[in-house]
Amino acid sequence: MNPFSYERASDIASACASAARPAAKFIAGGTNLVDLMKLQIEAPGQLVDITRLPLDRIEETAEAACALARWSATARLPPTCACAAGIRYWHRRS
Amino acid sequence: MNDLLKLESKATRRGFLKTTGAATLVLASSPSLAETAETVPQQSEQVRLTINGRPYALNLDPRTTLLDALREHLGFTGSKKGCDQGQCGACTIIVNGQRINSCLALAVMHDGDEITTIEGLADEGVLHPMQAAFVRHDGFQCGYCTPGQICSAVALLSEHRAGWSSYATADVATVPALTDAEIAERMSGNICRCSAYPNIVAAIREVAKEGRQ
Numbered sequence: 001m002n003p004f005s006y007e008r009a010s011d012i013a014s015a016c017a018s019a020a021r022p023a024a025k026f027i028a029g030g031t032n033l034v035d036l037m038k039l040q041i042e043a044p045g046q047l048v049d050i051t052r053l054p055l056d057r058i059e060e061t062a063e064a065a066c067a068l069a070r071w072s073a074t075a076r077l078p079p080t081c082a083c084a085a086g087i088r089y090w091h092r093r094s
Numbered sequence: 095m096n097d098l099l100k101l102e103s104k105a106t107r108r109g110f111l112k113t114t115g116a117a118t119l120v121l122a123s124s125p126s127l128a129e130t131a132e133t134v135p136q137q138s139e140q141v142r143l144t145i146n147g148r149p150y151a152l153n154l155d156p157r158t159t160l161l162d163a164l165r166e167h168l169g170f171t172g173s174k175k176g177c178d179q180g181q182c183g184a185c186t187i188i189v190n191g192q193r194i195n196s197c198l199a200l201a202v203m204h205d206g207d208e209i210t211t212i213e214g215l216a217d218e219g220v221l222h223p224m225q226a227a228f229v230r231h232d233g234f235q236c237g238y239c240t241p242g243q244i245c246s247a248v249a250l251l252s253e254h255r256a257g258w259s260s261y262a263t264a265d266v267a268t269v270p271a272l273t274d275a276e277i278a279e280r281m282s283g284n285i286c287r288c289s290a291y292p293n294i295v296a297a298i299r300e301v302a303k304e305g306r307q
Binding site: 001003004005006008027030031034035038047049051 | 136137139155156157159178179180195198199200202203205
């Protein structure tokens with residue numbers, strides 16, 4: 001794995017600023033980044049860790065839902081949630 | 095002869111591999127390789143981990159995975175490195191109550207986290223119910239995947255108790271019964287090359303039915 005510098009983002013604004021640098025990448029779970037870094041398919045110079053930012057809240061917005069929520073958490077959305085039916089559909093298909 | 099026997103009994107497989115491995119490395123590494131390694135600026139991060147209830151502090155290269163931190167830096171060699179690509183599950187450990195592939199986790203990202211490895215499941219020499227069930231049901235052959243299988247199985251039961259559904263669940267809005275199909279699906283991240291799957295499922299089924307953990 002190529003060397004990289006590591007930074008844990010303290011808030012969303014600083015995470016965005018850090019990730020705007022060339023060769024910087026966000027890392028969350030890392031399960032589809034660390035494996036590629038080991039094979040040197042990905043070689044970021046800087047990793048910005050966003051796992052501790054409060055981004056796992058599930059809410060319905062016009063644009064997108066649940067940015068950092070785990071897939072398993074979306075399966076447990078209450079049936080009253082308008083997006084729940086759509087997500088369940090994807091759970092069965094994926 | 096007696097001395098030789100004593101020596102042999104002290105020798106361990108791991109000790110032998112470490113000694114011969116180090117000798118091979120010294121022979122194999124060229125001076126130019128060593129120079130390259132020195133010129134790369136190394137960031138060192140302090141990482142504090144609680145492992146099996148005890149605190150540890152380490153200074154690590156940010157590239158160090160949680161698995162390597164456990165195995166190479168702290169000597170917790172129970173968690174195994176199979177594929178090192180997150181596909182086999184041999185490295186499964188429990189972090190803050192949830193199972194993860196430690197080979198794909200950077201140790202630096204887990205600063206302050208609570209970790210349970212296979213070494214932490216037994217209680218003062220008494221096997222964890224899941225360990226005992228694996229022994230009873232012969233849930234292994236070579237045993238290489240077993241620490242990951244057992245950590246995964248322990249976390250599986252808490253996930254099920256918390257009402258998590260899986261791909262095998264017909265209606266994800268309900269709390270499913272832990273059928274063999276559910277167990278197989280939920281254990282699908284742990285590969286057993288010896289194919290001890292029926293016995294692994296039997297062991298987990300038994301512990302789930304007895305409600306023990």
